[in-house]
Amino acid sequence: MAISNDIGIDLGTTKVMIYKQDEGIVLNEPSVVAYDVNTGAPFAFGQEAFMMVGKTHKGIAAEYPLNDGVISNYTLTKEMIKYFINKAYNSKVIKPKVCICVPSAVTGIEENAVVDAAVSSGARQVFLIEEPIAAALGAGIDILKANGNIIVDIGGGTTDIAVISMGGIVCSRSIKVAGNTFDKEITKMLKNKYSFSAGPRAVQQLKHEIADCLADRREAVPYKVKGINLAKGLPGILELTSKDLSEVVNPIISEILNAVKRVLEVTPPELSGDIYENGVMLTGAGAKIKNLDKYLSENLNIKVQLAQEPEKCVAIGTGLSFALEGKLESGFRDVTPGFDK
Ligand SMILES: Nc1ncnc2c1ncn2[C@@H]1O[C@H](COP(=O)(O)OP(=O)(O)OP(=O)(O)O)[C@@H](O)[C@H]1O
Ligand SMILES: [Mg+2]
Incomplete structure (x- = not known):
């Protein structure tokens, strides 16, 4: 078998x-860039x-x-994409x-910036894939079959259903309520209710450790978060x-539950059966x-399965999509500059 050098x-x-x-x-890093505030020049990417x-101090931002x-x-x-492609390839x-x-809410102009970055990093052909299609492929669903599947991808910025x-995609919805929404709301609550300020990484860790959709029915799990006690103006632990x-x-x-319900409501009956x-x-x-x-399953009255390694599904799906070139109805496009669509 020929070795493929294609990357998703x-x-x-x-x-x-x-x-x-x-x-x-081959690469898994936070989408973060550190740059010099005065010149705008980036100097560190990812982890x-x-x-x-x-x-950071005033002169730099991350x-x-x-x-x-x-x-x-x-x-x-663009700089971040170039850096990562060159690192991986x-x-x-x-x-x-x-x-x-790309995230589902990006505009055409934003897409062009992404495509430019890939081309200037040496790509000979560039495709864009929609997140639910990639997620379904990566979760092992046979998306070509005449069989309805519903996928709910919860990222940092958006939940795509x-x-x-x-x-092809029969019906869908994307809401800007996802992983990072928890962080924003937890940060606000710490400030307003406990006069406590915690940094973004501490808040994320707190969420990963103890946020639980069924917490009200379970035994309380304690966690100590480090930050600033705003009343005293001193470092503290909450x-x-x-x-x-x-x-x-x-x-x-x-x-999130309501958004899934909205999609199910407009799903054609045959597919609802599937x-x-x-x-x-x-x-x-x-x-x-x-x-x-469990929360979604109880409220929707259907089986809900968390994919194996859910964080990797979209990346795996982008890589697997090359094999389906020409077979996908929607959600996958050749966007190579000069390509006649
Ligand atoms: N164990 C965990 N428990 C709860 N949330 C988690 C856990 N691990 C990661 N997350 C959250 O998942 C979110 C990131 O998800 P993911 O990596 O799929 O996003 P993304 O693909 O970068 O974002 P998007 O698809 O919206 O562009 C973050 O908010 C992160 O805090
Ligand atoms: Mg994602």
């Missing part, structure tokens, strides 16, 4: 993953830049150039085909439990919040 890229709001057909995931988040599922800084996004001889999954059948987070977690998971059999597939790292599968 999950360009996520919070992380970037690159998948090579013969090697699997190295992530370690600087919340710790930020996510994709925010809430859109590209908030073109230049940094170093052959000067053979130019790769590149398939990129789609019913897929015969290689002890919280999983139950304390419920007032933040419950409204967010309820919004979905009743197949259940819901959850992907995206945001879906790893504790007991989300």
Whole structure:
């Protein structure tokens, strides 16, 4: 079998993953860039830049150039893509085909910036794939069959829900409520209710450790978060439990549940029948919040399955999509500059 040098890229709001057909995931780093505030010049990307988040002085900034599922800084996004492609793919001889999954809310102009970055990093052909299609492929669903499946991908910036059948999206919805929404709301609650300020990485860790969709019915799990006691203006530690987070977690998971219901409501009956059999597939790292599968299953009255390694599904799907070139009805496009669409 010929060795493929094609690469798939999950360009996520919070992380970037690159998948090579013969090697699997070869890069997995936060979508963060550190740059000089005065010149705008980037000097660190990914994990190295992530370690600087919340710790920079005035002269430098470390930020996510994709925010809430859109590209908030073109230049940094382009530089970041180039850096990651060059890190993952170093052959000067053979130019790769590149398939990129961009957040669902990006505009045409933003897409062009992403395509430019891939071409200037040496891509000979560039494809864009929609997140639910990539997620379904990566979760092992046979999306070409005349069989309805519903996929719910919860990322950092967006939750993308789609019913897929015969290689195309039948109905879908994307909401800007996802993993990072928990972080924003937890940060607000700490400030307003406990006069406590915690950094973005500490808040994320707190969420990963104890946020639980069924906390109200479970034993409270304690956790200590480090930050600033705002009343005293001094460094401090705040002890919280999983139950304390419920007032933040419950409204967010309820919004996600409602968005899934909206999609199910407009799903054609034959496909609804398939979905009743197949259940819901959850992907995206945001879906790893504790007991989300049980919460959704109880409220939708259907089976809900968290994919194996949900955080990797989209990246794996981008890599697998090359094999389906010409067979996918929607959600996969050749965007190589000069390609006649
Ligand atoms: N164990 C966990 N429990 C809860 N949330 C988690 C866990 N692990 C990661 N997350 C959250 O998942 C989110 C990132 O998900 P993912 O990596 O799928 O996003 P992305 O693909 O970069 O974003 P998007 O698809 O919106 O562009 C973050 O908010 C992160 O805090
Ligand atoms: Mg994603």
